[in-house]
Amino acid sequence: MNMEGDNCDPDRPAHPGIFPAGEGGQSYHQPWERSVDFPVSVVLPAGGTGERTGLQTPKQFCSFLGRPLISYTIQSFERVSWIQSIVVVVAKENMDLMTDIIQRFQHRKVRVVPGGSTRHRSICNGVLALGGQGEEEERLPADKPKVVIIHDAVRPFVEEDFLYKIAMAAKEQGAAGAIRPLVSTVIATTSEGYLDHSLERARYRASEMPQGFTYDVIYQAYQRCTESDFDFGTECLHLALQYCGTNAKLIEGPPTLWKVTYKRDLAAAESIIKETLSRSACVITGGSAGAVTLADALQKAAGALDMELDVVPDLKGDNGRYLLKEWNFIQVSVNHSSLSEVESMLKDLEAANRALLHPLVVIWVHLSGSDELSVSGRTPEPAAIADVASAAKLRNILLYGIQLHQSKDTERWERSVLRVAEITSALIRERSPALVGQLLQA
Numbered sequence: 001m002n003m004e005g006d007n008c009d010p011d012r013p014a015h016p017g018i019f020p021a022g023e024g025g026q027s028y029h030q031p032w033e034r035s036v037d038f039p040v041s042v043v044l045p046a047g048g049t050g051e052r053t054g055l056q057t058p059k060q061f062c063s064f065l066g067r068p069l070i071s072y073t074i075q076s077f078e079r080v081s082w083i084q085s086i087v088v089v090v091a092k093e094n095m096d097l098m099t100d101i102i103q104r105f106q107h108r109k110v111r112v113v114p115g116g117s118t119r120h121r122s123i124c125n126g127v128l129a130l131g132g133q134g135e136e137e138e139r140l141p142a143d144k145p146k147v148v149i150i151h152d153a154v155r156p157f158v159e160e161d162f163l164y165k166i167a168m169a170a171k172e173q174g175a176a177g178a179i180r181p182l183v184s185t186v187i188a189t190t191s192e193g194y195l196d197h198s199l200e201r202a203r204y205r206a207s208e209m210p211q212g213f214t215y216d217v218i219y220q221a222y223q224r225c226t227e228s229d230f231d232f233g234t235e236c237l238h239l240a241l242q243y244c245g246t247n248a249k250l251i252e253g254p255p256t257l258w259k260v261t262y263k264r265d266l267a268a269a270e271s272i273i274k275e276t277l278s279r280s281a282c283v284i285t286g287g288s289a290g291a292v293t294l295a296d297a298l299q300k301a302a303g304a305l306d307m308e309l310d311v312v313p314d315l316k317g318d319n320g321r322y323l324l325k326e327w328n329f330i331q332v333s334v335n336h337s338s339l340s341e342v343e344s345m346l347k348d349l350e351a352a353n354r355a356l357l358h359p360l361v362v363i364w365v366h367l368s369g370s371d372e373l374s375v376s377g378r379t380p381e382p383a384a385i386a387d388v389a390s391a392a393k394l395r396n397i398l399l400y401g402i403q404l405h406q407s408k409d410t411e412r413w414e415r416s417v418l419r420v421a422e423i424t425s426a427l428i429r430e431r432s433p434a435l436v437g438q439l440l441q442a
């Protein structure tokens with residue numbers, strides 16, 4: 001994990017964050033579309049300093065794989081076709097940084113507005129901006145939606161189906177919010193630090209995000225609430241109840257809605273990001289019988305490691321869709337020690353303009369047709385893959401090689417295939433720059 005501005009290379013943007021749905025609103029495993037026939041916009045408060053992380057950089061600007069947390073969160077909303085616009089609220093001093101992030105990661109539906117001294121003040125600025133009531137110099141065209149979804153910028157893992165539930169319930173009820181069971185019992189203390197009373201845990205829930213409101217409810221709630229609410233309040237649903245008489249519909253959300261609050265949460269977020277990016281790969285066989293047999297065996301072995309592999313002969317025609325997905329690539333070559341097939345795939349990736357935006361893993365699996373360890377002319381030159389990998393790295397592609405040998409001994413062969421699957425899974429998961437260009441032995 002990097003702190004934005006510390007050692008993130010601006011020329012090499014990272015993976016766009018697809019948690020867990022893919023780009024363009026499609027899911028990895030089940031493409032589906034919800035239809036929402038009313039305008040929905042989003043306010044992402046991102047104006048805090050992240051004091052509790054103990055880091056200099058506000059947590060929303062901390063980077064994972066070269067991409068700031070806020071960009072992953074934006075992506076989670078941007079890929080939802082029925083969300084029309086997103087207002088990101090940041091501290092005045094971070095407006096330029098945020099604008100730069102929007103350009104660098106090609107966010108399309110986003111506007112940036114200046115935040116306030118507390119979370120409620122920031123959210124209120126976002127709501128006002130949606131109604132065309134921003135500060136004079138930053139006033140944006142009115143874009144008043146029917147429903148506003150409010151979501152902390154530091155909760156990157158929100159899914160379309162849950163947003164749909166919140167938006168629909170908000171429209172019906174005026175307000176809706178995510179809840180989770182309490183992990184610990186809540187107790188009240190006396191001023192001397194003794195137990196006053198404890199709450200019956202089963203009756204209470206933790207309030208999480210996202211929350212949804214009709215525009216009129218959240219607008220009126222902020223118009224009517226007190227300075228004390230603005231300064232000390234932590235709950236938008238409470239404002240809707242107290243100032244608009246709106247009882248929010250509460251919907252239990254998945255555990256991934258948790259808020260990045262402490263330093264350890266940043267490590268957990270990084271691990272989820274890596275895990276998500278490691279789930280799938282596309283295996284290209286070139287169509288030869290030997291490569292197809294190996295690819296099928298790999299697919300089975302990887303399945304046992306919770307990885308989904310799709311096997312295709314090439315990336316032409318309809319298979320070109322893989323070039324646009326958030327998948328990793330495995331090129332299988334049989335008795336073909338030159339890297340021409342890999343180079344051709346890298347060209348396809350470049351032509352799809354995919355690699356320029358998203359760093360991805362390409363693994364060359366080279367199968368030589370002998371039990372012998374080194375058959376002259378068939379074993380690839382380590383220097384060759386290192387050269388191709390260095391060039392690919394400049395385009396944000398991490399190329400690794402795995403070498404295995406054909407064996408008539410079934411047990412030995414199965415062991416090798418399993419080993420390839422394990423190395424593949426580890427390479428994709430770790431994305432280690434140190435191993436780029438290495439030809440590993442399975």
Ligand SMILES: Nc1ccn([C@@H]2O[C@H](COP(=O)(O)OP(=O)(O)OP(=O)(O)O)[C@@H](O)[C@H]2O)c(=O)n1
Pocket residue numbers: 044045046047048049050051052053058059060089115116117118119120122123152153154259260261
């Ligand atoms: N003046 C503020 C304070 C907070 N937030 C945002 O509200 C969300 C949830 O708040 P929290 O986790 O408390 O963030 P911080 O205030 O940054 O953290 P801390 O309390 O540890 O300083 C974050 O996305 C944060 O950026 C905001 O927009 N404006």
Ligand SMILES: O=C(CO)[C@H](O)[C@H](O)COP(=O)(O)O
Pocket residue numbers: 119152207208209234235236237259
């Ligand atoms: O879960 C929430 C309910 O609205 C908020 O995210 C939470 O209250 C924010 O509080 P804080 O800024 O103190 O972490």
